[in-house]
Amino acid sequence: MYQEIEPSDSNTQEVLTLETAVDNLKQKEDLGKRYYAAWWLGKFRVTEEKAIDALLEALEDSENRSSDGGYPLRRNAAKALGKLGNTKVVPALIRCLDCDDYYVRESAAQALEMLGDKQAIAPLMKFLTLMVKDGELLSLAMETVEDKPHLREPYEAIIEALGTLNASEAIPFIETFLNHSFAKVQYAAARAMYQLTQDSEYGEILVRALEGDGLQLRRSALMDLGAIGYVKGGNAIAETLAENSLKLISLKGLLEYQVNQDSQSDITVSSTSHQLMDLMDTLL
Amino acid sequence: MNQNYLPNHEKLIEAVNLADSADKLLDAVEALAEIRSIEAIPTLIEVLGYNNPGAAVAAVEGLIDIGEPSIPCLLESLDDYNYGARAWAIRVFAGVGDPQALNLLLKAASSDFSLSVRRAATRGLGFIRWSKLPPSKVHETQELILDTLLLVTEDGEWVVRYSSIVALEQLALTVTAEKIDFDQRIETRLKELFNDDPEIAIKARIKLALVKINTIKNTNI
Structure with a gap:
């Protein structure tokens, strides 16, 4: 979820303006242009009402279909709306959580996380409550869709969103996902549990994940630790077997958290901030 | 270091040349980098061009540890390098400060x-x-x-x-x-x-x- 999906068709990589992007998005002839325009509006944070309205329209598009029946334009529109900070789109994004395209649901959950509107908590939580019975996670939550690499629902994005939205009512449900068979879902649960409880037990789950096999999983844990600003993880992050670029992004997340704490106690540069920056300096 | 076992740079270089998997290459490059020997320079420089990020990181660190002696050799190799290898070389230059x-x-x-x-x-x-x-x-x-x-x-x-x-x-x-x-x-x-x-x-x-x-x-x- 950290990689920007950029359209690969170089013919459509043109320079747009607010006007041409909105026009391109609204026309129906060239689907490639619509797809690119939706991405472009998000990328360049175009927050004008016109752009928002055109993206809302694209969110209900049924013309642009992928070979597996998905809705690529809706996915891009949802992603863009997440970046534009206008919460009037929240109800439309909530409706996208019922779309039959998994990736539209995932993009919508991510966008709802970014917009930070609490209205999204109940509809997101519904996905989790359905999968927990007598405090146990149902095996259905761990099944992948036939012929697809993904689970039935985008649990990773849903759980991360609930953590960011500070949905403490979701704690008992998120906790059961710590036992999920997918490592990335476990990490999402640990990340959200830490955000909701500030209990270092959950931060340490992610720190241990930094030593795991598989670069993708270590990268994922790096990003999670950065997102929650788990300051105690600084040294472990610096020592992780992964690219310095990612370690720096992760440490930046910790530093931002710590500087925010410092500013509340009116310290110029706290020793913890100083240590984090010393670590960052060694990775340049 | 254990006095009974002094690594022989030729053996270590051979291990790099014979490595037939990414993991073996990484281990071999790390071992060669560790001896900080000027004899290791040409092999470490060659590794920068292998398009194997893990091994390249180890080679960059090894060349930085060797320091100044690796610079003239590396400057000479630049013309034959593709973009990726040049990027690794720049990191060595940055680390050595020559x-x-x-x-x-x-x-x-x-x-x-x-x-x-x-x-x-x-x-x-x-x-x-x-x-x-x-x-x-x-x-x-x-x-x-x-x-x-x-x-x-x-x-x-x-x-x-x-x-x-x-x-x-x-x-x-x-x-x-x-x-x-x-x-x-x-x-x-x-x-x-x-x-x-x-x-x-x-x-x-x-x-x-x-x-x-x-x-x-x-x-x-």
Whole structure:
């Protein structure tokens, strides 16, 4: 979820303006242009009402279909709306959580996380409550869709969103996902549990994940630790077997958290901030 | 190190050449890098061109540890390198701080396509070994570096700007010639950037740099 999906068709990589992007998005002839325009509006944070309205329209598009029946334009529109900070789109994004395209649901959950509107908590939580019975996670939550690499629902994005939205009512449900068979879902649960409880037990789950096999999983844990600003993880992050670029992004997340704490106690540069920056300096 | 077992560089080089998997290559390069022998230089340089990031990182670290002796060889290899291998070479130059590679670092810091190369080259500009330059050249070289670093503080990527602050701090802490003017230019730019930059991490690093620069200044007075 950290990689920007950029359209690969170089013919459509043109320079747009607010006007041409909105026009391109609204026309129906060239689907490639619509797809690119939706991405472009998000990328360049175009927050004008016109752009928002055109993206809302694209969110209900049924013309642009992928070979597996998905809705690529809706996915891009949802992603863009997440970046534009206008919460009037929240109800439309909530409706996208019922779309039959998994990736539209995932993009919508991510966008709802970014917009930070609490209205999204109940509809997101519904996905989790359905999968927990007598405090146990149902095996259905761990099944992948036939012929697809993904689970039935985008649990990773849903759980991360609930953590960011500070949905403490979701704690008992998120906790059961710590036992999920997918490592990335476990990490999402640990990340959200830490955000909701500030209990270092959950931060340490992610720190241990930094030593795991598989670069993708270590990268994922790096990003999670950065997102929650788990300051105690600084040294472990610096020592992780992964690219310095990612370690720096992760440490930046910790530093931002710590500087925010410092500013509340009116310290110029706290020793913890100083240590984090010393670590960052060694990775340049 | 265990005195009974002294690694033989030829055996270690052979292990690199014979490695038939990414994991074996990484282990072999790490072992070769560890002996810090000038005999290892040509092989480590060759590894930079293998398109294997793990092994390249180990080779870069090994070449930096060997230091100055690896620089002439690496400069000679540059013409045959593709972009990826050049990027690794820039990291070695940045880590060693040998003025022979200064022009490459100046260019890479301000205009390389890859942000991680700009980041490494920028940091390297703060850590040039002045003692390797003829004294008559030191002042103009420092001016040149300062001009480039001030330009790099405007890079679009936060991590490159962060690197430029670290390099400017280092320059302020080590430069002796015409120090007053130098420090003033650095401090003025850092304060400006503190006000303009939206990134919390950049502001924090500037605060730290100013504290360090002022501590040194006060102890020198």
